[in-house]
Amino acid sequence: MATPSVNTASAGAAVIAAAARTKEERAGKYLAFHLGPEEFGIQVLKVREIMGIQEITAVPHTPLHTKGVINLRGKVIPVVDLRLKFSMEEAEYTQRTCIIVTEVGGENGTMLIGAVVDGVSEVLNLSAADIEDTPDFGGEVATSGLLGMAKVKGKVKILLDIDHVMTHQDLKELGQLLH
Amino acid sequence: MDIQAEALLDQAATQLMMGEQADTVAALAALGEVMQSPEALELAAELRGLVESGWDDAEKQGRVQRGLDRLRTMLSAVDGQAVPAQSSALNQDPELVGDFVLEAREHLQTVESGLLVLEKEPSNPDVLNAVFRSFHTIKGLAGFLEFGAIQALAHEVETILDLARTGQLLMTPRLIDLTLESSDYVGQEVHRIEAQLRGEAASAPTDGTALLKRVRGVIAGEEMAASPIESKPVAVAEAAAVEATVVEATKSEVAVAAVEVGSTVKAKTRVAAADTQAIRVDTAKLDYLLDMVGEMVIAESMVRLDPELAGNKNPKLQRNLNQLRRVTEEVQKVAMATRLIPVGTLFQRVNRLVRDTSRKAGKMAEVELVGEDTQLDKTIIEELSDPIMHMVRNSIDHGIERPEERRESGKPESGTIQLKAYRQADHIQIEIADDGRGLNQAKILSKARERGVIAENAQLAESEIFQLIFEPGFSTADKVTDISGRGVGMDVVKKQIQKLRGKIDIHSTPGKGTTFYLKLPMTLAIVEGLVVGVGRERLILPIFSVHEMFRPAEGQVSTVQGRGEMVMVRNQLLPLIRLHRSLGLRARNEIPEETLLIVAETEGRRFVLMVDEFIGKQEVVIKSLGESLRNTRGIAGGAILGDGRVGLILDLAAIYSERNAKAVVLRESVLVAC
Numbered sequence: 001m002a003t004p005s006v007n008t009a010s011a012g013a014a015v016i017a018a019a020a021r022t023k024e025e026r027a028g029k030y031l032a033f034h035l036g037p038e039e040f041g042i043q044v045l046k047v048r049e050i051m052g053i054q055e056i057t058a059v060p061h062t063p064l065h066t067k068g069v070i071n072l073r074g075k076v077i078p079v080v081d082l083r084l085k086f087s088m089e090e091a092e093y094t095q096r097t098c099i100i101v102t103e104v105g106g107e108n109g110t111m112l113i114g115a116v117v118d119g120v121s122e123v124l125n126l127s128a129a130d131i132e133d134t135p136d137f138g139g140e141v142a143t144s145g146l147l148g149m150a151k152v153k154g155k156v157k158i159l160l161d162i163d164h165v166m167t168h169q170d171l172k173e174l175g176q177l178l179h
Numbered sequence: 180m181d182i183q184a185e186a187l188l189d190q191a192a193t194q195l196m197m198g199e200q201a202d203t204v205a206a207l208a209a210l211g212e213v214m215q216s217p218e219a220l221e222l223a224a225e226l227r228g229l230v231e232s233g234w235d236d237a238e239k240q241g242r243v244q245r246g247l248d249r250l251r252t253m254l255s256a257v258d259g260q261a262v263p264a265q266s267s268a269l270n271q272d273p274e275l276v277g278d279f280v281l282e283a284r285e286h287l288q289t290v291e292s293g294l295l296v297l298e299k300e301p302s303n304p305d306v307l308n309a310v311f312r313s314f315h316t317i318k319g320l321a322g323f324l325e326f327g328a329i330q331a332l333a334h335e336v337e338t339i340l341d342l343a344r345t346g347q348l349l350m351t352p353r354l355i356d357l358t359l360e361s362s363d364y365v366g367q368e369v370h371r372i373e374a375q376l377r378g379e380a381a382s383a384p385t386d387g388t389a390l391l392k393r394v395r396g397v398i399a400g401e402e403m404a405a406s407p408i409e410s411k412p413v414a415v416a417e418a419a420a421v422e423a424t425v426v427e428a429t430k431s432e433v434a435v436a437a438v439e440v441g442s443t444v445k446a447k448t449r450v451a452a453a454d455t456q457a458i459r460v461d462t463a464k465l466d467y468l469l470d471m472v473g474e475m476v477i478a479e480s481m482v483r484l485d486p487e488l489a490g491n492k493n494p495k496l497q498r499n500l501n502q503l504r505r506v507t508e509e510v511q512k513v514a515m516a517t518r519l520i521p522v523g524t525l526f527q528r529v530n531r532l533v534r535d536t537s538r539k540a541g542k543m544a545e546v547e548l549v550g551e552d553t554q555l556d557k558t559i560i561e562e563l564s565d566p567i568m569h570m571v572r573n574s575i576d577h578g579i580e581r582p583e584e585r586r587e588s589g590k591p592e593s594g595t596i597q598l599k600a601y602r603q604a605d606h607i608q609i610e611i612a613d614d615g616r617g618l619n620q621a622k623i624l625s626k627a628r629e630r631g632v633i634a635e636n637a638q639l640a641e642s643e644i645f646q647l648i649f650e651p652g653f654s655t656a657d658k659v660t661d662i663s664g665r666g667v668g669m670d671v672v673k674k675q676i677q678k679l680r681g682k683i684d685i686h687s688t689p690g691k692g693t694t695f696y697l698k699l700p701m702t703l704a705i706v707e708g709l710v711v712g713v714g715r716e717r718l719i720l721p722i723f724s725v726h727e728m729f730r731p732a733e734g735q736v737s738t739v740q741g742r743g744e745m746v747m748v749r750n751q752l753l754p755l756i757r758l759h760r761s762l763g764l765r766a767r768n769e770i771p772e773e774t775l776l777i778v779a780e781t782e783g784r785r786f787v788l789m790v791d792e793f794i795g796k797q798e799v800v801i802k803s804l805g806e807s808l809r810n811t812r813g814i815a816g817g818a819i820l821g822d823g824r825v826g827l828i829l830d831l832a833a834i835y836s837e838r839n840a841k842a843v844v845l846r847e848s849v850l851v852a853c
Binding site for chain 2: 055057058059060061062066068069070071073074075076077078106107108111112113166167
């Protein structure tokens with residue numbers, strides 16, 4: 001009879017440990033970029049490389065935010081416009097527009113997806129204390145897709161869970177948050 | 180293993196050696212009390228009986244000794260089966276387990292082909308040794324990685340083979356069946372381990388205890404009366420001859436069989452020798468190499484075609500550039516060839532299939548393999564396995580007649596299935612031929628009418644009639660057997676072949692046999708493409724589905740009520756698809772006379788595609804668009820064009836069927852409007 005109680009105790013400990021770990025895990029280096037006035041960050045570990053904007057081959061019958069495909073040194077990878085993904089206004093591509101090649105989890109291992117952003121600014125070193133949990137925006141605004149918020153030099157940066165952002169179609173709520 | 184049981188076992192063995200009857204019995208009795216498995220209990224009791232019943236007999240002592248050994252493996256096997264999925268090696272050392280999977284597969288293949296040779300030549304020492312060694316290696320590896328079930332079975336089979344090797348046992352067909360069954364079991368387990376390794380949900384291990392028991396029965400000399408050899412090789416040869424040809428074998432036939440076997444064995448050893456000079460490379464690495472080589476080719480052509488360099492007349496530079504081009508081409512060719520493997524690995528499996536299927540169907544058939552060295556892309560060979568197996572099964576079930584029927588029509592009793600592979604221009608041809616009764620045209624026709632596949636009064640050419648067997652739900656077998664005849668299959672075969680961008684044809688002569696001709700590309704990685712421009716995009720059509728292209732004359736395009744736009748091409752009215760519309764692109768030109776029309780064909784249907792311009796012909800490496808875009812309608816993949824940009828490869832079948840779906844909707848809406 002002793003065994004089950006031990007189990008629950010250890011399970012409880014595990015949950016606490018996991019929560020603590022996520023907090024610890026969120027700390028680290030983030031690549032900061034912006035879409036219009038909003039500042040974002042994604043974990044550097046998820047970034048494969050950053051490249052200037054180049055010609056994108058459009059693919060028919062795909063969602064609007066999927067701009068098409070590009071050639072990444074012999075590999076064909078899809079490119080998503082993050083502005084459109086978050087239902088923000090479309091913007092002309094300029095010299096500063098970048099494609100961040102991210103490595104996200106797919107059905108079979110990881111896959112590469114490019115993200116078009118207005119520009120990248122810096123790599124931030126965030127400690128666990130810099131990161132706050134996503135505030136409760138009220139019932140309608142879902143916060144999956146967000147890792148949290150970081151306050152750096154008086155500005156708030158939205159930390160994206162890029163795995164979630166890239167692998168989920170419907171991010172309307174996230175878009176609402178940005179408006 | 181249980182420590183207590185182990186100690187008792189040791190004790191029993193020592194007492195037995197020292198000849199202490201009473202103590203041996205006591206040890207065995209104690210052993211019986213600590214063991215849980217009923218099987219082991221039974222064995223221990225039996226051994227006790229043996230020891231009690233008498234003692235002096237040396238043979239009996241040997242039997243007890245062997246029994247104890249078996250008890251020992253049984254105990255360790257019980258251990259292994261109690262924790263089959265939790266082999267710690269799976270988590271700790273996935274690489275090692277991966278190696279085990281590969282190696283075990285290779286050995287199982289050796290075992291299988293070896294056993295088929297043994298069937299004709301039961302005491303061939305080389306083959307017996309090879310099979311024995313394979314099982315031995317599997318056992319060793321499995322033991323090391325703690326796959327108890329595999330280890331236990333391999334150990335027992337190894338014992339059988341050892342007995343056969345030392346001439347104490349003859350490999351009768353039943354024994355060979357049992358060994359094959361065991362190798363199948365090991366194969367299944369290996370497959371399961373592989374699935375676990377990939378992180379898939381672990382399926383329950385197949386229960387091998389029944390099989391294990393039967394194998395053990397053989398070793399103990401029960402159940403199967405294994406014929407001991409009475410040191411008369413002549414008798415063995417006779418037995419072999421009877422087994423090989425089953426009925427009234429003439430001497431010459433035996434000789435022929437022996438010669439054939441000899442040659443296949445020789446071929447085996449040659450293959451084995453070639454294997455040692457190969458190294459295993461991760462396919463991901465290989466794919467990366469191919470990607471990089473592709474990039475190198477593009478970079479090279481960009482450099483070579485750079486206007487500034489082209490204008491430079493420096494002969495030394497030009498010479499060096501030419502050298503670079505030659506080397507690049509060579510590297511590309513070699514890199515492409517790394518994915519090619521001989522078709523022989525696939526053919527070997529047919530041997531086994533023919534053996535099993537013909538026996539089940541009560542028929543006799545031999546396999547003839549030609550061109551096993553022909554090379555094909557690994558993926559194609561893998562994807563080809565099911566269709567070929569299906570066709571061979573069909574050939575035996577429907578094609579080859581029963582022995583008595585064959586004798587009556589003056590054919591040899593044993594039918595022949597011939598598999599032939601050879602290279603023809605830029606593709607590979609595979610033929611699957613049987614010398615059976617051939618396809619019955621009348622029967623196919625009546626069946627097709629009955630099923631409503633064709634109209635009552637349709638007139639069809641011979642080749643068209645044969646193609647009917649690829650229609651879904653078509654089967655002419657009078658009765659359904661468990662081999663084939665349910666009419667699922669030939670349509671799947673055709674689909675599969677088409678998926679591999681191949682073609683399938685049939686030739687058949689009544690009473691003489693049927694031959695399937697498969698025409699396949701050498702590799703799936705490369706396709707000869709026609710690059711066309713639509714709007715701002717460049718699209719690639721696979722050239723094998725393009726018939727011709729032309730600029731239409733005025734009035735050649737017309738609208739037919741209810742069927743959309745049609746084009747008159749060589750007195751044939753073909754449907755027109757404006758490519759920009761089905762892909763949602765903006766065309767440069769909407770007037771038919773100023774566009775380019777391409778006549779294409781997929782799945783036997785012709786249609787016309789409208790594009791803006793023709794850009795060129797190019798061999799392109801097909802690439803996936805990645806997980807998220809993989810299933811995009813109308814797009815088969817991407818390819819990197821000469822300037823480094825991505826072009827989309829069209830899936831013409833999807834584009835055509837979508838157009839049809841639209842036409843239907845259109846017609847319905849017209850009806851509603853009326």
